[in-house]
Amino acid sequence: MITFLKGRLVEKSPTQVVVECNGVGYLLHISLNTFSQLPDNESLMIYTHLQVKEDSHTLFGFSTTVERDVFRLLISVSGIGASIARTMLSSMTPSQIVQAISHEDIASIQAIKGIGAKTVQRTIIELKDKVIGIEDTGQSGHRSDNTFKDEALSALEVLGFSRKAAGAALESVMKTDPNLKVETLIKEALKRL
Numbered sequence: 225m226i227t228f229l230k231g232r233l234v235e236k237s238p239t240q241v242v243v244e245c246n247g248v249g250y251l252l253h254i255s256l257n258t259f260s261q262l263p264d265n266e267s268l269m270i271y272t273h274l275q276v277k278e279d280s281h282t283l284f285g286f287s288t289t290v291e292r293d294v295f296r297l298l299i300s301v302s303g304i305g306a307s308i309a310r311t312m313l314s315s316m317t318p319s320q321i322v323q324a325i326s327h328e329d330i331a332s333i334q335a336i337k338g339i340g341a342k343t344v345q346r347t348i349i350e351l352k353d354k355v356i357g358i359e360d361t362g363q364s365g366h367r368s369d370n371t372f373k374d375e376a377l378s379a380l381e382v383l384g385f386s387r388k389a390a391g392a393a394l395e396s397v398m399k400t401d402p403n404l405k406v407e408t409l410i411k412e413a414l415k416r417l
Contacts, residue, residue, distance in 0.1 A: 226274050227271065230268070230269040230270075231246070233263075237378065238407070238410060239259075252283045255310050256315075258270075258286050260407040270287065271285070272284065282306070290319075293318075307383075311338055314383065315337075322358050325348055325351050325352055379410050396413075
């Protein structure tokens with residue numbers, strides 16, 4: 225199992241990064257939470273989870289071990305795959321997910337796109353005792369450039385939303401505050417989708 229990669233950041237978008245390690249480029253699927261914490265400089269270390277299926281090997285990247293632990297707990301629940309877990313980690317921080325599960329906050333979890341009532345109940349039942357002791361120590365990073373809307377739209381499309389619906393949600397968010405960072409744009413748009 226690949227537990228982390230340490231190398232040069234080649235490419236970065238809200239949903240994936242490419243890290244070069246000794247001449248090999250690794251594509252890692254990331255959450256919005258990880259995107260917001262990745263440095264803009266070239267050198268980085270990113271924690272990973274390798275998902276092996278019959279037809280693919282997929283690497284997921286995380287800025288902290290806490291986020292990776294929460295991801296692994298989420299995908300252990302029947303009905304939550306890697307895509308939904310990544311959407312959950314894009315909509316809420318790992319600590320917010322842990323708190324929602326431990327306090328049985330059904331409304332917060334169910335507000336995430338793709339999560340039904342039965343899945344929320346199953347998640348709380350299966351993970352309530354397992355999330356005890358998980359703490360989020362990650363700090364939020366900052367990024368500034370003028371393509372936030374395009375990056376947010378691209379990220380929402382990768383997460384499975386139609387371009388039209390995602391664009392409308394982003395327009396709605398930008399009317400309230402046009403100066404939001406890309407990760408905040410996506411989180412607010414996810415609430416409207």
